[in-house]
Amino acid sequence: MFGFLKKAFGKTNEAIREVLPEKKTKISKEEFEEILLEADVDYELIERLLESLPETITRIQAYNSLISVFQYRAEWIDPNAYHPFVEMIIGVNGAGKTTTIAKLARRYQKEGKSVILGAGDTFRAAAIEQLSRWAEKLQVPIVATRQGHDPSAVVFDTIRSALAKGVDRVIIDTAGRLHTQTNLAEELKKMVRVADKALPGAPHRKMLILDGTQGSSTVNQAKAFDAMIGIDGIIITKLDGTAKGGSVLSIADQLKMPIYFIGTGEQPEDLIPFKANEYVNTILDEIFVPA
């Protein structure tokens, strides 16, 4: 797992090495500040972190400082607590929703769970096609209608089909953009209401997909979606292709929501559970000489 994370943060680690060509046992406050800036951590957060640190910083001190960002109370949702477990995948177009749905489906299959997909982005024909292709590749059933049809009908049919067939996990795609933001909010709210009608309590998890290459600016997107329907958790994609790995800290700090997974590539296997301690250690391994 550690190796996977290292690979995912390759570009961020390169950026750190530019600031600090050689690993050290202690670093100065200025060096720590520069490293965090280079990794795209929000400046206001950096200032806060530096405030409580001494002029020269050891690994333990840096660890305690960075890990503190993740120490907020958040409710973690366990898919195994529900049958079927219904999950809605939310986010702007291009964030990586479709690919992430494929990754989740593959992951659940590996856990021995049966999966059904719902093609709830009926705004774009391409989205329906793309998800259908993944369904075929992964050999999972999919409920899809034609472009322009009501996505809430897809939600209802997908959940009912899961109930009828005893499927374990339901993953529903949603539109990332409609003609107006108000339309999008109304559509997402209706999808949530209809899910609850099909199965009281559903959807159990509304998962937001954030594009890691967009850095800390994704925080505003997240707040907008959270205001619309309430977000239960986050997946950050494309961290493998960017030096902005530090944005995870800003996202955690500002949203205080569970970060469930990070996307580390374009293949269905490229999804790893996010663990704050591994993340912090991956960054610190690049700064400090091994103890």
Ligand SMILES: Nc1nc2c(ncn2[C@@H]2O[C@H](COP(=O)(O)OP(=O)(O)OP(=O)(O)O)[C@@H](O)[C@H]2O)c(=O)[nH]1
């Ligand atoms: N390197 C990398 N690429 C990713 C990752 N996740 C998604 N992508 C790529 O990002 C692009 C957009 O992903 P999609 O899954 O199509 O995104 P979407 O949010 O469904 O976007 P639309 O299809 O435009 O709605 C694709 O080329 C994916 O292969 C990731 O974790 N790492």
